Amino acid sequence: MRIVRTIPELRVALRAVREAGQSIGFVPTMGYLHEGHASLIRQSTARCDTTVVSVFVNPTQFGQGEDLSRYPRDLERDQNLCLRLGVGILFIPEPAEIYPTGFATFIEVGPMGDTLCGQFRPGHFRGVATVVTKLFNLVQPDLAFFGQKDLQQTSIIRRVVKDLNLPVDILVAPTVREADGLALSSRNAYLDSYGRERALGLSRGLFAAERAFKDGERDAGALVALVRRELDGLDEVQYCEAVDPLTLDPLVGPITRPAALCVAAVVAGTRLIDNVLLAPGGETAQFISHLP
Numbered sequence: 001m002r003i004v005r006t007i008p009e010l011r012v013a014l015r016a017v018r019e020a021g022q023s024i025g026f027v028p029t030m031g032y033l034h035e036g037h038a039s040l041i042r043q044s045t046a047r048c049d050t051t052v053v054s055v056f057v058n059p060t061q062f063g064q065g066e067d068l069s070r071y072p073r074d075l076e077r078d079q080n081l082c083l084r085l086g087v088g089i090l091f092i093p094e095p096a097e098i099y100p101t102g103f104a105t106f107i108e109v110g111p112m113g114d115t116l117c118g119q120f121r122p123g124h125f126r127g128v129a130t131v132v133t134k135l136f137n138l139v140q141p142d143l144a145f146f147g148q149k150d151l152q153q154t155s156i157i158r159r160v161v162k163d164l165n166l167p168v169d170i171l172v173a174p175t176v177r178e179a180d181g182l183a184l185s186s187r188n189a190y191l192d193s194y195g196r197e198r199a200l201g202l203s204r205g206l207f208a209a210e211r212a213f214k215d216g217e218r219d220a221g222a223l224v225a226l227v228r229r230e231l232d233g234l235d236e237v238q239y240c241e242a243v244d245p246l247t248l249d250p251l252v253g254p255i256t257r258p259a260a261l262c263v264a265a266v267v268a269g270t271r272l273i274d275n276v277l278l279a280p281g282g283e284t285a286q287f288i289s290h291l292p
Contacts, residue, residue: 001079001082001083001087001088001089001090002088002089002090003079003089003090003092004089004090004091004092005091005092005093005094005097006093006097007093007097007138010089010091010138010139011138013089014052014089014139014140017049017050017088017089020049022048022049022050023047023048023049023050023142023143024048024049024050024051024052024139024140024141024142024143025043025044025045025047025048025050025051025052025141025142025143025144025145026044026051026052026053026054026135026136026139026141026143026144026145026168027040027041027044027051027052027053027054027144027145028053028054028056028131028132028135028144029053029054029055029056029078030055030056030057030058030071030186031055031056031057031073031074031075031078031186032071032072032073032074032077032078032186032189033055033077033078033081033082034176034184034185034186035176035184036147036149036175036176036183036184036185037081037147038081038085039147039173039176040145040146040147040173041053041081041082041085041086041087041145042085043145043171043173044143044145045085045086045087047143047171048141048142048143050088050089051086051087051088051089052087052088052089052090052091052139052141053082053087053089053090053091054090054091054092054093054135054139055075055078055090055091055092056091056092056093056095056098056131056135057071057073058098058127058128058131059095059099059127060099060106060123060126060127060130060131061121061123061124061125061126061127061128061131062124062127063121063122063123063124066121067187071186072186072187072189072190075092078090091138091139098131098134105130106126106127106129106130107126107129107130107133107160108126109125109126109129109156109159109160112125112152112155112156112159112247112248113125113126113129113156115152115243115248115250116152116239116241116243116248116262116264117152117238117239117264117273118152119238119239120238120239120264120271125152125153125156128153128156128157129156129157129160132157132160133160133164133166136161136166136168140167140168141168142168142169143168143169143170143171144157144168144169144170144171145171145172145173146170146171146172146173147172147173147175147176148172148173148174148175148275148277149175149176149183149184149185149273149274149275150273151245151260151262151275152248152262154170154172155245155246155247155248157170158170158246175274175275177203180200180203181200181203181204181207182196182199182200182202182203183202183203183272183273183274185272185273187270187271187272188270188272190268190269190270191267191268191270192268194268195267195268195270198233198234198267198268199234199267199268199270199272201230201231201232201233201234201265202230202231202234202263202265202272202274203274204230205226205227205228205229205230205231205240205263206227206261206263206274206275206276207276208226208227208229208230209223209224209226209227209261209276210261210276210278212226213255213278218254218255218256218280219253219254219255220242220251220252220253220254220255220259221252221253223242223255223261223278224240224241224242224261227240227261227263228240231263231265234265234266234267235265235266235267235268235269236265236266237263237264237265238264238265238266238271239262239263239264240261240262240263241261241262241263242255242259242260242261242262243259243260243262244257244258244259244260245258245259245260245277255278255280256280257280258277258278258279258280259277259278259280260275260276260277260278261275261276261278262274262275263275
């Protein structure tokens, strides 16, 4: 595995890959890697000749008062995991490498960035879209891999790729969960045992709605209500909505096309997100992976 920290180093490393005619898979991360990230890396190494992983805690997607300074980091562990999983190139830039003095160009993502998490993290998806676009331009991957847990982020990145004609295919892997159902997240490290127990309300509610959907319930309001029933013990429920997974438009009434139930809540001072996918026609929950 080659570890590079600057853009010139990255370009040299990738030039050799392209000259060899190899396909490139890319997994952008903010580090503190867990099994969710590992599942994306495994998909990339299975599909592509060379896998590039970036570890970069992107400052432009953190708002005032958010957890940039205390965001969990363990670079040695990240390096060991990437080496073990067969990553070819690990890109670990400093903020000044990505945002040099005078940097002033950002991607505006429109209404998709103002809904769901965007209501509570203004400017967040502007920062996400900008850094991912920069990384796509640097790596120029054939395939890029994202997790279903970050549904809104993935939907926005798909839109950016389509609108800007970026030559990369986006693949989405199902959410990886702990044995108790909690969606894996780097921020789970903030939770003590009591907070973790309360955080299970997110997945319990989503699973209850998912079971009801499989049993024939189709009313979006009724499904959302089933989720909310499990969220009473949390500090704050920021949103709980049924949306179109590609456009993020809210769904009301009977669900007759693929949908996502999405929730964000604060537990013991830690903001967590989760979602489940619903497919009325009997498609698998992985349908989103195959949508353009």
